[in-house]
Amino acid sequence: MTAKRASDPEPRQMLRDRQIDHLGEAMLTLTRELWVLTDRVRILEAVLEDQGLDVGGAIATYVPSAEMETELAIARARLVDGVVKALTGPVEG
Amino acid sequence: MDEVVLGQRGRAAIDFHCAVRGAVAKLQRAVEAELSDAGITAQTMPEKMDDRHRLVDATLAESATYGARALLGEWTAKDHGPICQDAFAEIREAVEPMLKALEDGPASLELDEALKLPAYFEQVWFHRTTGGWDASPHNGFVHGELIHKRILTRVFGGNIFGHRRTAAQRAPRRDYRHILDMGASSGHNMVALTEAFPDAEVSGVDFSARMLEQARRVANARGWAWKLYQRPCEDTGFADESFDLVSSYNLIHEIPPRIIRAVFAEAFRLLEPSGTIIMSDVPRYAEIDRMASWRFDWMARWGGEPYWRAASSTDLVQVATDAGFTDVDGSVLPGGQPYILVARKPEAAW
Numbered sequence: 115m116t117a118k119r120a121s122d123p124e125p126r127q128m129l130r131d132r133q134i135d136h137l138g139e140a141m142l143t144l145t146r147e148l149w150v151l152t153d154r155v156r157i158l159e160a161v162l163e164d165q166g167l168d169v170g171g172a173i174a175t176y177v178p179s180a181e182m183e184t185e186l187a188i189a190r191a192r193l194v195d196g197v198v199k200a201l202t203g204p205v206e207g
Numbered sequence: 208m209d210e211v212v213l214g215q216r217g218r219a220a221i222d223f224h225c226a227v228r229g230a231v232a233k234l235q236r237a238v239e240a241e242l243s244d245a246g247i248t249a250q251t252m253p254e255k256m257d258d259r260h261r262l263v264d265a266t267l268a269e270s271a272t273y274g275a276r277a278l279l280g281e282w283t284a285k286d287h288g289p290i291c292q293d294a295f296a297e298i299r300e301a302v303e304p305m306l307k308a309l310e311d312g313p314a315s316l317e318l319d320e321a322l323k324l325p326a327y328f329e330q331v332w333f334h335r336t337t338g339g340w341d342a343s344p345h346n347g348f349v350h351g352e353l354i355h356k357r358i359l360t361r362v363f364g365g366n367i368f369g370h371r372r373t374a375a376q377r378a379p380r381r382d383y384r385h386i387l388d389m390g391a392s393s394g395h396n397m398v399a400l401t402e403a404f405p406d407a408e409v410s411g412v413d414f415s416a417r418m419l420e421q422a423r424r425v426a427n428a429r430g431w432a433w434k435l436y437q438r439p440c441e442d443t444g445f446a447d448e449s450f451d452l453v454s455s456y457n458l459i460h461e462i463p464p465r466i467i468r469a470v471f472a473e474a475f476r477l478l479e480p481s482g483t484i485i486m487s488d489v490p491r492y493a494e495i496d497r498m499a500s501w502r503f504d505w506m507a508r509w510g511g512e513p514y515w516r517a518a519s520s521t522d523l524v525q526v527a528t529d530a531g532f533t534d535v536d537g538s539v540l541p542g543g544q545p546y547i548l549v550a551r552k553p554e555a556a557w
């Protein structure tokens with residue numbers, strides 16, 4: 115057990131009990147996105163294999179361009195927003 | 208429009224959605240097994256529907272299976288609209304010219320911009336579809352082609368369209384000339400009616416402009432001269448005795464009982480003497496066992512179906528008889544779906 119440091123905050127529960135259902139829905143939304151991606155990667159591999167390209171190694175070492183970084187950042191935000199929306203449910207006010 | 212190819216994202220999201228729906232079906236069976244272990248069966252369930260819900264909720268209060276069934280049901284109910292809207296957005300540019308081209312053809316559509324939608328319709332997002340039937344400019348395509356054909360046919364079996372054909376085949380005559388479909392929506396039932404009676408003029412009424420626009424595309428794609436009108440089913444404005452067959456498919460559980468009665472009265476008014484009605488809908492609770500009707504009622508309760516229980520508890524044979532029809536025959540198909548009511552307007556009103 116590690117000793118409590120002065121910088122450690124008080125223990126707290128961040129999500130409310132009534133958010134537990136939203137948490138479950140968030141999990142499903144996340145799983146869906148994961149599936150979409152799994153499916154896409156598998157298709158991508160097949161497409162490239164059909165063209166005679168074995169891409170595994172190249173992917174591991176690929177450095178995205180600035181343009182692609184931006185594209186991925188937008189997509190990432192979309193993914194996170196989707197999960198957060200499911201987690202919070204409709205926001206009032 | 209069956210040939211429309213979805214983008215990878217839309218297709219994969221719909222695939223995932225259907226997978227979750229598959230999980231829901233398994234969870235539902237597991238829930239009912241838990242109920243059975245607790246001594247709750249179709250035979251022992253209380254008569255009143257609210258009592259059944261209370262008993263199940265109390266018995267399974269600690270059941271993780273029941274919790275998960277609720278969660279997955281809730282999530283899929285809310286998920287299907289947005290993912291299909293997204294799937295459409297992904298292919299919009301490619302599909303729009305085709306949708307536009309199908310506005311022209313033999314089918315006609317009369318929209319009524321001044322139409323005042325009644326509260327029982329306007330205030331409901333049926334099936335919990337975000338925004339309801341008219342959510343977006345292309346909602347007819349999104350509903351008719353994506354939600355119905357790419358999700359519902361997979362979840363409930365391709366036979367949901369076969370059922371419409373079966374209903375049309377129940378007609379006692381083959382010589383209909385003027386057919387009206389009430390609650391035509393994107394025209395799935397009109398397809399079945401047109402196939403069954405290729406020589407008849409087929410008309411459809413519906414509140415939803417977006418769904419009717421899709422029906423027009425469906426008709427034009429096949430070269431059919433459907434006449435489509437944005438009008439209330441209970442007050443169509445057509446002359447007395449304008450039709451010899453009036454039909455509806457899955458309209459009744461989406462309207463309150465007083466409107467159901469008004470729809471039957473309107474169908475009676477519109478029919479020539481000796482004309483036929485074929486009204487198909489979800490099963491009557493009185494004709495299925497208590498577990499099955501609880502299962503439907505549970506789905507309706509959480510699935511954006513505010514009139515389902517009242518409609519399914521309405522004795523449609525009585526409603527048809529009260530409206531003046533004779534030879535009223537209502538029954539559920541052997542597989543448990545749908546309920547089909549066939550009746551005749553008497554030769555001469557006395």
Ligand SMILES: C[S@@+](CC[C@H](N)C(=O)[O-])C[C@H]1O[C@@H](n2cnc3c(N)ncnc32)[C@H](O)[C@@H]1O
Pocket residue numbers: 328340371389390391392393394395396397412413414415418438439440441455456457458461462466
């Ligand atoms: C479940 S859909 C019907 C499905 C369609 N008949 C088929 O075969 O797929 C119900 C339709 O009824 C329409 N509707 C509901 N109440 C109505 C009313 N009182 N007058 C006109 N249309 C109505 C809705 O706009 C919706 O398109």
